[in-house]
Amino acid sequence: MNGYSISKATLGRLPLYLQYLKSLPAVNGATISATAIARGLSLGDVQVRKDLAAVSGAGKPKIGYERTKLIDDLERHLGYERLTNAVLVGAGKLGRALLDYDGFEEFGVKIVAGFDCNEQALQIGKNTKPILPIKDIASYCAEYNVKLGIITVGKGSAQDVCDQLVASGIEAIWNFAPCTLKVPSSVLLKQENLALSLAYLNNQISK
Amino acid sequence: MNGYSISKATLGRLPLYLQYLKSLPAVNGATISATAIARGLSLGDVQVRKDLAAVSGAGKPKIGYERTKLIDDLERHLGYERLTNAVLVGAGKLGRALLDYDGFEEFGVKIVAGFDCNEQALQIGKNTKPILPIKDIASYCAEYNVKLGIITVGKGSAQDVCDQLVASGIEAIWNFAPCTLKVPSSVLLKQENLALSLAYLNNQISK
DNA sequence: CAGTAATCGATAAGAGAATACTGATAAAAG
């Protein structure tokens, strides 16, 4: 229960606050209240206040929080100012879409290169990010200090790719392949299942 | 506490079980225990058992569950056998990647068409899914009984697109744009923020 | 300068989910 422990649920909302604060026009003044944020994001005001207290803790009654300070605190706490290098394996359609998506950089993650075993995919994309042969991945990761690996290959080769990433010294893996991967406990794994989100929606509407 | 109420957390895991059961080779026999499933998915055995009890409830000691029956129960309960039609708005890189991804259909959702306002994008993709001008969306949704809309446009036009989808009679929206949308309470909204997942990972590894 | 309104922080209460525990059941082994 030290100052570093932030609940997962709260952590998940922090980027939301950051995004919302950044999207506000400067016209709205230099300060903003938790109540206003809650209205903007359709959350409870108490929850917003609690979340913000975990990272910042300086709010004045009747005034609210200083916007620039709040943004700073959020960014610092999320570690967004250090850029983490990431690689992506699997230059299929989804893989290339993520490669070309610039939105990650504002969250502190930079995808520096893509890898693929298919020779046809080995080309320099128009967005300056190279797609390299998978065999070079270990040396590349070592050279560029890559901490994070993204897997967008089919489920057949996902575990194989995963093992290679782990061997390359990756610290965290973001897996889009619809399968469960085995990783050492020292490596952080986040499973992304897009179809699952859809399935949830589908189930809700057909009730 | 009737048969219809399943917790959101459980519901989110059901597709995992389904996927795992389907991926098992037939060699493993016709039955499987909750303990085995738990091992395969790195979950607690008790949790698996509890989840399965919510949809099936027939398990024998020492034996486990009958695999085919379990798959049937899962599929029926998730409503996967009815195919829901979906449209996607925003034929950018991510949009096209999702359009071309076939994996959704096994979860009961079929993306039947993409829409975009950009004339250059109006073409028939190689995967037989048409990309149409956005102005036709209302009539298209009515004709094909579309229940679900996917938004992959930039945040600038997301709300506008959302309103059009709602006006077209959509029941649920899956939004990839990094912004909060306003929808009537009758419409189900699921926000997908890919950058958020990355941010979470990044925060964890830099601790 | 006093009163009012808005907001904050903290503690407490509530709900929901994960986990642990206990007893029961069925197959397998001796």
Added chain:
DNA sequence: CTTTTATCAGTATTCTCTTATCGATTACTG
């Protein structure tokens, strides 16, 4: 046929997250 082992089901406990409540603080208003 009895004992052992693996598994299931149900209850209870614990944990986490959310929501509610209360007093305190600060700006605004008359």
